[in-house]
Amino acid sequence: MGNSDSLLREIATRERSPDFRFAGMVLPNPDQVLRLQGKSIQTYRDMRIDGHVGGCIRRRKSAVKALESGLDDRQAPARVVQSVRDMLRDLPMDRLIGNALDAVLYGYQPMEVTWKTVGRLWAPGDVVAKPPEWFGFDSENRLRFKTREDQVQGELLPDRKFLLPRQDATYDNPYGFADLSMCYWPIVFKKGGMKFWLRFVEKFGGTFMIGKLPRTATKQEHDELLDSLDRLIQDGVGTIPDDGSVAPLESDSKKASADLYERLVMFCRSEVSIALTGTNQTTEADSNLASATAGLTVAESIRDGDASLVAAELNKLIRWIVDLNWGGGPAPLFKFWDQEARDVLQAARDSSNHSAGARFTNAYWRRAYGYQAGDLHDG
Template identity: 70%
Template sequence: MARLLSDEIATRARSLDFTFGNMLLPNPDPVLRARGQHIRVYRDLRVDAHVGGCVRRRKSAVKALQWGLDRGQSPARVHKSIESLLADLPMDQIIGEALNAVLYGYQPMEIMWQSRGAMWVPENVVGKPPEWFGFDTDNQLRFKTRDNQLQGELLPDRKFLLPRQDATYDNPYGFADLSMCYWPIVFKKGGQKFWLRFSEKYGGTFMVGKLPRTAEQSDHDKLLEQLDALIQDGVGTIPDDGSVEPLESGSKAASADLYERLVMFCRSEVSIALTGTNQTTEANSNKASASAGLEVADDLRDGDAEVITEAVNTLIKWVVERNWASAQAPRFEMWDQEAKDKLQADRDASNAKAGAKFTNKYWMRAYGYEEGDLAESAPPATALAAPPLAPVSFAESGTADPTPVTRLATQLAEQAGPAWNAVLDQVRTLVASADSLAALDQALLNAFSELPGDQLASVMQTAYQVAELAGRFDVQSEG
């Protein structure tokens, strides 16, 4: 019988390598499987100073981000209600607990619902120990109860948020970053006693005792105990026919820093696992490598923020579905305000250099300036546009106006605004002082180079008309 395209074919129940029946799936984490332990072993790692510092640094990077709602197609009342809801919730605590998902792979968080008037809203969201939960063959989260430890108890809908990192069908538990820190920390702590003895053995002086050949084994054992006391206490006794000589280790200087190198190696591995870089533990780092390390840290921060936004958006979706049915839910977002402002400032600077003009309203909206912070902007370009010139009629010889330049200026002044009058005054001065058309062109370009092209053309057209009339007047005056 042909299967429908919507049917799932590859399932655990039908696969050859599935042997768990109806039991909960084991966590495939290689460290937990090898040690036969639970996630609490990862929680114990956080008491290490370096691990705890890296975890705090990683969480702080996400908590430092700005967050808010993107309304999108959501109704105004829904948007305002969700905004008020998030303001009432302890978001800093919720974000911090949800970030445990990147440390342990998954982090179940129980929603405490309450009735508020005609609405059902979450009063709090509390993270619960991950080892209390497991996943069934359908990858559904189950609570391991005392009455049902093997199969667990199926949880109700819209009751638990489940932020996870890199969860897949094969591994619904997600990937735990602390799994990469386990062996470096175990080797660092478990091998400390051995490495301290090694440093003491090869970093100090050997005491060698000598006895005659005829000495019995009991004499050797007794001398060995006395040498041990001599090393610990600095004093001891030996037979009168024996001798004790100090023996220096030739490799003492080279062996003194072995333990330190081991510790630094382990610290470096932990730093790479949790922050993506070991620049804080490497002595040979430089500015270029440190900058590259910061970029990796920012990428990890953004990835952690995506885990948070997905969980919070799921919560918002459930609230909207429970109270407004089919209404569109707003989107929860997190962003780096400093990086966003720098990107916008660089873009605005590039656009301004290309000729774009921004108004005070834009600066207030984009950068948060308030009324009165910015000076009044210059008159708009249209205020300086040259008005259309009325046709100029010239009188016959003998009755011509003796001052055509003044008449043209008067005509322009009547048709133009105050802004253009100032331009006309400057044009008259330039025309009067120019001794040639080329000189007039250069003077106009120098005086009005900051004007846009269309305004500059209008000014030059007016100047040429003034110069032409002035020239005709001079010719008539000479005649």
Template identity: 55%
Template sequence: MVMKSNATGIYLPNGGFVRFAETAPKQGKQIATRATAAGISNVGSALPNPDPVLRKLGKSIQAYRDLRSDGHVGGCIRRRKAAVKSLQSGLDRNLEPSRHADDITDILADLDMGRIVSEILDAPLYGYQPLEVVWGKVGNYIVPVDVIGKPAEWYFFDQQNRLRFKSKSAGQDGELLPERSHLLPRQDASYDNPYGVPDLARCFWPTKFKQGGIDFWFKFVEKYGTPWLVGKAPRSTPDHEIDSLLDMLEAMVQDAVAVIPDDASVEIVEAGGKSSSADVFEKFLMHLRSEVSIALLGQNQTTEADTTNASAQAGQDVSADIRDADAGLVAATINQLIGWIAELNFNDAPPVFSFWEPESVDKTLAERDAILKNAGANLTRQYFKRAYQLQDDDIGEAPAQGVNTPFAFAEGQPNSYPDQEAIDAAVGGLSNVLLNDQASDLLTPVITAMQRGQSEAEMLGLLAEAYPHMNDDALVNTLTNMLFIADTWGRLSANANRID
């Protein structure tokens, strides 16, 4: 009797089917590791740094640290770090504030965050940067009292990609570090390369070639930049006299004086046609400088003298991406520290630390709004929130000082004097409403010009255009009549009082 089967089970003679037991995948265990991979040497626990520059040189990361003494490399590093430090930072931006956000803020305020951020930013330069966390008890909390960046060459990774310290007492296997003892920011780290990718590796050879090229350039300048002194002597002059004349010319190059026989002559010859050779050296050195700028800043448009403003602006956009990546690395490292603090002291989710670019206020828009406000325009809270990206609690309530009515003349007292009633009757029933209407008609072109103008110069030009169209006759006549009647009534009242 033949029983049929397939990869999933077997068919029984009675028509039944028995499925093979499915093997569940192993949980929490890797299959492909350095210990099981063929052709991988597992001698010792230390995993060597696969950086190609350090392997060829047989040196440690100290070789990269020495590059920072170069003026161009050091300047690019300072600029790159300053780009991150110029950003604003804080906890729970655009999020619901955490319960312990204030506590975390106070804990971070006790640390030297400027130095810590700068040390974290060494990770992109060397690939990785260990920072030791020193814990202490402050009040009822266990908090980091200091975070110290340690030299990266003091540490190495083992075959399981775990960080170990090169301790004197631990031998070549190193000391496995305890939990929450070290922060480890890394750039582009992977299983194959847990040490990360250092940006200074891209700067090593250009900087070394530049330093060697400058030595050759100095020799070239010394050789072809100084005029040549050519001594001429008769053909029958003995060799010892020619040698003596040569010594006098060498001394003349330094002292500018010499004594030569009267039958000899000295000619000064300028080196000509060597400018093109000097340009080759300069272009070579500038190319090496550009390589360093591109490696550290992502562009060379803002570091070279022959760039335009448009190309420099485009280059800043590229370097902004690198700045954001560095800021993200710093934020992730600080958030890991905050998470440890929350695990040791709190039971809820920790706050989130982040960087963001400061929002600039449009100066032209702010000046225009100030002019409109002074002219009487009523700008609403909704407008300020929309125009300047403000939140509800960013705008406080204005103090109650009464409502200012634009172009409004003073209202009469509730109990007017008899003389005032007589003047109002003599004017012919002129009221404040009429005066306000006339003033509004007169100033309408002014308000229109301010609303249309984008700058002060444009507003002045629009006001000059609108001035011939302003009709102030009605308002002037009304005010003239009122002043005349008031003056006349005052004189009559004074004479009546003297008669009485």
């Protein structure tokens, strides 16, 4: 066997790599959109005012918040479980979950924990999301706060102070992957399409009025007719010379041209839906009930991934609580679950077991399905 020291140390590091250019500095965010456009995360934050983007974000967050959640004891002492449960109950969990889910939008979301003492116990008083652009990562992928005094190296943060939900973070990219980066160009093209569509409607949405004058008409007569047509379009009434005429002019190609802008806008909306919810259905008037309903959902795989991201950070907080107050030991585990899906699966399993000859007691039915005393006949 070779030198055992090589098994204990890291070999491929940034300091030793040939392309390391940021020694002693906060690493730049490698997000391709932000880097190539020379922008900050504020760009993604501004995108949330778009009605479709904002709606998709609300649906995505609501999908996680709609799940059931709670603690799994995992052999932790009863007093520890109860204390942790009480501490979590005192936190604004709805806001905390929503803020943690911003990590999937921006790639990462630092959240500062403010501790307090309750009797003899340390408890989290609040968990507040801070602007991601205030923070960066050093060559060892440690989170640093870019203070006003030191924006190059930043301030190394203390332990048990910041939760850091991140999506698909890697050694090469500790900032994680921002889902809103997939929406940037569709939103840019959508805005451009809407801009030209509005210009098209303004210019070609109405009927053109064409005035006709004899070839011998003077420039003054033409100018007077143009003024009359302008009043006719604006006010609906106007006068023209008695030897002239006015006729409407329609274009058969206008509808086809307008459809091109609408198709571009709808394509961009579809791309945003795919990026944020995993579905490409719409809720437009021409969709059927099934597709409209699908358009209001979030893919279960995305929902479950988001829930796992939030649960991991809450379990890190629980680990800190147990270590600070009881010096370590078993800690309860925070979980999300889909109760409806779990009930369907359990009912199918119980039905199969019953068909195979299993007989369940009333105590089991009460425990598994929530029946109350008196709901079931004994005997």
